[in-house]
Amino acid sequence: SAFNNNVAVAFSLLSRGGRKRKPGLKGRMYTELLRRVCRDGGVAEPVSAPLIKKLHCQDHEAVPFDLFRHAVLTCFVFADFMRKSRSLFEAVSPSDGILCRAVLGSLRDALETTGCSDPARYLEASAKLTPGRLAQAMDRAQTLASGTPSTLMGQEEFIEEASALFISRVKLVS
Numbered sequence: 431s432a433f434n435n436n437v438a439v440a441f442s443l444l445s446r447g448g449r450k451r452k453p454g455l456k457g458r459m460y461t462e463l464l465r466r467v468c469r470d471g472g473v474a475e476p477v478s479a480p481l482i483k484k485l486h487c488q489d490h491e492a493v494p495f496d497l498f499r500h501a502v503l504t505c506f507v508f509a510d511f512m513r514k515s516r517s518l519f520e521a522v523s524p525s526d527g528i529l530c531r532a533v534l535g536s537l538r539d540a541l542e543t544t545g546c547s548d549p550a551r552y553l554e555a556s557a558k559l560t561p562g563r564l565a566q567a568m569d570r571a572q573t574l575a576s577g578t579p580s581t582l583m584g585q586e587e588f589i590e591e592a593s594a595l596f597i598s599r600v601k602l603v604s
Contacts, residue, residue, distance in 0.1 A: 437499050457487030460498060464505050471509025477593050481508055484600055508596055511537075514559070515592035519585050522568070526580035530588050532571035536564055538595050 444463070445455045464485055468478035485501045487493055515537065522529050540559050 433503070434499070437502055438495075440502075441495050441498050455493040455498060456489065457491040457493060458489035460493040460501070461486045461489075464501055467502060467505040468509055471506065471513070473509050473512050477512065477589060478505075478508070480593070481505070481597050481600065484597060484602070504600055508593075511596050512589065512593060515589060516585070518559075518564070519588045523585065525583065527583040528571050528575045528578075528580050529568045530583040532567045533564060534588070534591055534595065535571075536567045537592055541595055541599050 441455065444459060461482060464482050465475070465478065468482065469475065481504070485504065487497070518533050518537070519525075519530065522533060536559060
C-alpha cells in the first residue's frame, strides 16, 4: 500500500547516517516524530502525551522498522480517532453527561470490535458509529436515566476519556 511504501521511505531516510551520526533510527528522533504526527494531526500535547509515553523508546535505543511502522500508524489512527471524537462531542454539545457517556460507550464498543486483524471488523466498527446507532444509544441512555439529575460534561473531559479509551487498547510491539 501507499502508506507502507511511505513509511518504509521515511524509515530509510531517518535511519541514514551522516557526518556525525551512525546509521539507524534512534529513540529520540522516533519519539519526536510521533509527537509531530500527533500535533500535525490536531491532537494537543497533553492529550497525546500518554500515547507517546506508551510508544516511546529511550533516546539511545535503536528503533526497528516494525516498531516504527506500528507506532506511526497508531499515531495517525489516534489523530483520526480524536478528530472523530471531537466531532461527536460537538454534535451533542452542550450536552449532559448522560448523552456524552452514551457516545463514549459507542466509541468503546467500536474500539472493541477492531480487536483482531480481520479487515471486515473495521467495517463492523464503523457501523457502530453511524448516526442512527449513536441516536439509539443516546435515546436508550436518556430513557434509562429519566428522572436522574444530570450534569454537563465539558469537551476537555470528553476528549480525555475518549483518548484514554483508545490508549488503553494500544498494544506494544515486541
